[in-house]
Amino acid sequence: MEAPELLALYEQMVVVRRTEKAAHDLFLQGLVKGTTHLAAGHEAIAVGASAALRPDDYVFATYRGHHHAMARGATPEECLAELMSRATGLCGAKGGSMHLTKAATGMLGSYAIVGAHLPMAAGAAWSARLRGTDQIAVAFFGDGATNIGAFHEALNLAAVWKLPVLFVCENNLYMEYTPIADVTAVARPAADRAPAYNIPGESVDGNDVVAVRDAVAALARRARAGDGPALLEAATYRHFGHSRSDPATYRPAEEVERWLKHDPLDIARGRLTELGVPEDAVTAADERALDVVQKAVEAARNAPAPDPDAALTDVWADGGGAWRT
Amino acid sequence: MEAPELLALYEQMVVVRRTEKAAHDLFLQGLVKGTTHLAAGHEAIAVGASAALRPDDYVFATYRGHHHAMARGATPEECLAELMSRATGLCGAKGGSMHLTKAATGMLGSYAIVGAHLPMAAGAAWSARLRGTDQIAVAFFGDGATNIGAFHEALNLAAVWKLPVLFVCENNLYMEYTPIADVTAVARPAADRAPAYNIPGESVDGNDVVAVRDAVAALARRARAGDGPALLEAATYRHFGHSRSDPATYRPAEEVERWLKHDPLDIARGRLTELGVPEDAVTAADERALDVVQKAVEAARNAPAPDPDAALTDVWADGGGAWRT
Amino acid sequence: MADVISYREAVAEGIAREMRRDAAVVCLGEDIGAAGGVFKTTAGLFEEFGPRRVWDTPISEQAIVGAAMGAAMTGMRPVAEIMFSDFLACCWDYLANEIPKVRYMTGGQVTVPLVVRTANGGGLGFGAQHSQATENWALTVPGLKIAAPATPADVIGMMAAAIRSDDPVVFFEHKGLLASKGPPPPPDHVVELGRAAVVREGADVTLVALAAMVPVALRAAARLAEDGIEAEVVDLRCLVPLDMSTVLASLARTSRLVTVEENPYQGGWGATVVSVVADEGFGLLDAPVRRVAGECVPLPFADALEERVIPTVDKVVTTVRDLTAY
């Protein structure tokens, strides 16, 4: 990857990291309600994968989806406004942290029932084929999702119909609090299942944005060419607990430490240095990111609350919500 | 296998075949309502597997389950009475062809939602472990069931918990009318999925009762010893259509012919001859089977209809059916 | 077109009409292609439209409905078949949590124009797992439209409306009606969702019915007329949108209400109808409201038992007689 592109990806990752930090702080200030599942540590997967996709491709993500929403065109302001229950939020404050969606840029949603979006992604890929486009669809999901039935059904269907869809597992070693190894029959929960669907199953360092970009690009090319779906397992780690209420004490200190040293931002910075990008260019990117996020926080803070009656709209395509005539 | 045991298994298979033939005829006479899914052609799987099990083991089967019910202790009379809506039926005429169950002999039910009983079998195996017995559980299912989510969840759970459960696939090449190969990503729908759960996945000629008995016996020994679950894929073919309304015209004539020549009864007869069992011993077994089934038909015909008010009982463990107090 | 068309044929005809007018309409489901479906309700579609528009699937209800959802969100109008309505339980997450909510939870960013068709109801001796009337399951979920036609003409007209709808529709085809026949509707026949039909007029009592219970109510009405009791029969056609205006208008004429439902009494759709009536139509009522509904037990196999559980003409007649004596 050339330096300018990598610098841009780095900056995107910093924006995600900063936005999540802001979300965390706003939570503590009581300005974000409900729950959040921070993706800090997972940034390289979203940013690297997005870099390999076309603007008209489709992305489906999970409740841990801030990084995907932003990598896929949602602004920090839209995201934070959503988390802060503002009318200007990405989903008009109807979705919340777990459902960030920006359909206009192909980010077709964050889903909070584990695994449920995998068949949807297969369906979007099927649709692309039916409409004769060469779009592809990508579903991101966690290691825990590999043990639910929808995973199996989606992969088999995608394989049988040779659909242009990629299944990208963000393996962060844990479901909520339980180590994935304790509840999974194979060592690599996603990649080791690929032979059951007769599709490629690859592994990648999910914290290396360049490696992710390259892996996704190769599989995307294949899918776009009509060679069918693939599974990609990206190894990563979350910097925080599962959700805001989780201090993550179940993780061995040594393991946490090791992974914190394998931070996607550090890895990207290292690569930038190798490519000869001067320190101050990186610092400038950091500052731009910080600035964007600070402005986003301010804008979201000042945005209006939703009209309570908006709760009764948007059920139906005509905008209404009546169930009787 | 010694001749006397094989002759007994042969006779059991003939009883099943004859009972199903009777069910078929009674259907045409309007004496069996609803639908039936005949297992003619699959007999060796049920009879062979049962021969390898202990009386206290658990069996879970599907809507195509006449053979399992009978192999596992249900009499032709109980089965036919059930099909003919008699009060004396196995389930008091509440179940019907799709739900033959004889709990007293460990035949814990025939389930009509594809794949749903696989987790149940895992649960029965778990229960055996919890109670400190060395019972095992066996789930029989079709090739089509390998593509449904419950299959995946059951296998992973069974593998992770190392449960004493066997998953036996009766691969008859078709789901209802669709060839399994058209909708499955791998060649052997069950066995090729075993590596995804890190368990043994074996194939066997499902029409050879001895081969089935041996394969199940080996895997049962393993399971009972605490070495965990296994998948066994038994190749077979149904002699009739999927259910009574299906003439099965979608199957190539050549294929049908080939498989009808590979009839489990013929194969067993051939083995009996090889073992030196005289022709008339085999004929005597045929006649005994025919006699049992003819008597069963008569008895079922003459049995009383259920009391309509019985429809309102057996919802709750106390025998009642009231939902209000 | 012939003089009469069966309900079964009407399903395929209804879908075919929409497939002809809109290339975005595609079908998927188990054995729906060359086999024409287990109930032959998709017969001819594969022949006319080919494998690029009529897709056989594995036995993967979640993948079927989930893929339909993904396709609907991206420009297609999928018509997914779930063979028996009991099996909706196998993909209930999609019906309950995904399809009806995605538009709302994204603040209206996406639409999900899909139809989930399914064979519903009992009376055929298919036992506990293949006989349920599950339209009330769908009623528990805001965000689904629910259609359940009673005649071949309505099948075609409501199928048109369902497939053209930009909202998700669960379309219940009643197994007990598949063989029934009726006049075929004219080309481009569309029955707007959410319009009940008064299928028999009468001044003494209103019977509100759906799908296979419509002919049961009509036969009961004919029997009651012999006693001089004139029953008005309302075919609800849809549960959502629920046409309470037509029910309340009928009640204003009759002052008495009986629902005729195949689903169990507990949690049945008639309860929702009755609760609207007990509120908004309270002043119209001259007598208690009765519900002839399925007994609160699973469906048994034997005919004699199944008849004890599902509403019959006799039960409706007895209930109405009793009520008009109030």
Add this chain to the structure above:
Amino acid sequence: MADVISYREAVAEGIAREMRRDAAVVCLGEDIGAAGGVFKTTAGLFEEFGPRRVWDTPISEQAIVGAAMGAAMTGMRPVAEIMFSDFLACCWDYLANEIPKVRYMTGGQVTVPLVVRTANGGGLGFGAQHSQATENWALTVPGLKIAAPATPADVIGMMAAAIRSDDPVVFFEHKGLLASKGPPPPPDHVVELGRAAVVREGADVTLVALAAMVPVALRAAARLAEDGIEAEVVDLRCLVPLDMSTVLASLARTSRLVTVEENPYQGGWGATVVSVVADEGFGLLDAPVRRVAGECVPLPFADALEERVIPTVDKVVTTVRDLTAY
């Protein structure tokens, strides 16, 4: 034991009491072991009973509930946790088609003594897929008992009854009540399933509520009392068995009925209650029956929006005032 116990603690305590008395009781679910559950409702069980009685599972709702069923059929009394009640949709086949039917369809050959516990309800800003009150889903299925306690003492007493029951019980623990506190019940406290409680007496109107709506109804009753309107509040506790005797007896005293339900109006449990009343209690009614229920939309994320959807004290007060003016 302390003077007060929280609803959250009561869940674990209720299970622990039964695990102590019966070795057949085992627990399974996601993160319920060393982690004590996502809601800490199984805290301490793993420590007391160890890994042979408290089992962490993969994210496999079908396997969890299906395995519980198989174990229940073979001598165990499993208590399965489905983390959020929305996720019941992921194993709905087991709740709708398998567990409640297997006894019936085998002619009574087997029993299924299991409990499926789940965190239910909204008001916490968890959005459309983690906030539903889904007790009405279970009501559509004959063969399930349905418990939904409102107080810590009832949690313990009803948990005892549920685990000892030879019938399958779906046990709804309300997320909004987890932090609430109350007096701990004495040892061996058992609250029979199917007995509603009159938790406040009053002569003017009967409010029928469940789970988190019980405190809402009680607060509304307190407000109404300031206006001189005396509301009687019935805590249903269970939907099946449904204690209509207590409701009808209360109605005989008050002549007016309002249900207070968190589930949506369409297909909500209140409709079933109302339909029994509109039949058997018609002569007792002096006024229309009203239902304060969830709006028929998915649950939105923002507080301001969620309050618009879920019943509040204000809505109950307004409805009752309006009704008593009838």
